[in-house]
Amino acid sequence: MDAFEAMLTRRSTRKLAQVVPSKEFIEQVVEAGRHAPSGGNSQTTHFLVITNPAVLTKLAKLVQEAFAQMEEAPGMYKSLRNSISAAKKGFYVFHYGAPVLIVTANKRGYGNALADSACALENMMIAANALDLGSCWINQLHWLDENPQVRTYLETLGLEEDETITGGLILGYAAEGVLERTALPRTGNPVTWVE
Ligand SMILES: Cc1cc2nc3c(=O)[nH]c(=O)nc-3n(C[C@H](O)[C@H](O)[C@H](O)COP(=O)(O)O)c2cc1C
Structure with missing residues (x-):
């Protein structure tokens, strides 16, 4: 699969x-991910690759508890509202039970922290597609960066105190055996040509 095909057929796979x-x-x-570009070649994105099932279960429990304690507010980002609502009902598994979770972190206060990690995450999702693996960006740990229970636990796994959680992704084989590769229609992302 060439680079264009890998980009244009990448889809989020949750099952x-x-x-x-x-x-x-x-x-x-x-x-x-490690070969993604970074501002000033800082190369400070940190990748925590979690495959230990007990760790993933514990993390999912901490995330569920954290969202269950939050309150929905008007104007709140829809996905965040959905996470809170599902957690309060007690059936929230933020990583969809995936066998691999890669968490990205970067230096706190570094202006390109999110941008660098986004480049790394996109590279990893495209690479996963090229390898016939499904992936999906998972953002809950970024939202819970300041949550003491989640942070403390991630620090026992290798997150550094001076790092902020920038995002993450799940990885694995499609449960249905075949990856969904049909692109969603592009109805947004306008392009303006100035020639
Ligand atoms: C910054 C960002 C955050 C996202 N967070 C989540 C998430 O927490 N959980 C999830 O299931 N999908 C998440 N997604 C995946 C999007 O929902 C998905 O990319 C979008 O619906 C388009 O679908 P596609 O990736 O199949 O083209 C995220 C995507 C991005 C770029």
């Missing part, structure tokens, strides 16, 4: 099989 892909495949995806 993933309970099978951890080979370490070689996961490493290839992470390498694609």
Whole structure:
């Protein structure tokens, strides 16, 4: 699959099989992330690659508890409202039970923290597609960056005190066996040509 095909057929895959892909495949995806550009070549995006099922279960429980304690507010971002509402009902699993979660973090106070990590995440999602792996950006840990329970636990896993959680993704084989690769219609993202 060439680069254009990998980009244009990438879709978010949330239903993933309970099978951890080979370490070689996961490493290839992470390498694609590590090779993303970074502001001033800072290379400060930190990748926490979590495949331990007990750790993922514990993290999901902490996230569920954190959202259950939050209140929906008018004007709140829709996905955040949905997370809070599902958590309060007690059936919220932020990572959809995926076998691999890659959390990205970057230096707190660094102006390109989010931009650099977004480049890395997109590289990883495209690489995953090229390897026939499904992936989906998972943003809840970014939203919970300041949550003491979530932070403390992530720090026991390797998150540094001076790092802010910038995002993450899930990774694995499509539960249905075949990846959905039909692009959603592009109705937004306007383009203005000035020639
Ligand atoms: C910054 C960002 C945050 C996202 N956060 C989540 C998320 O937390 N959970 C989720 O299921 N999908 C998340 N997504 C995936 C989007 O919902 C998805 O990309 C969008 O619906 C378009 O679908 P596609 O990726 O299949 O083209 C996120 C995507 C981006 C770019």
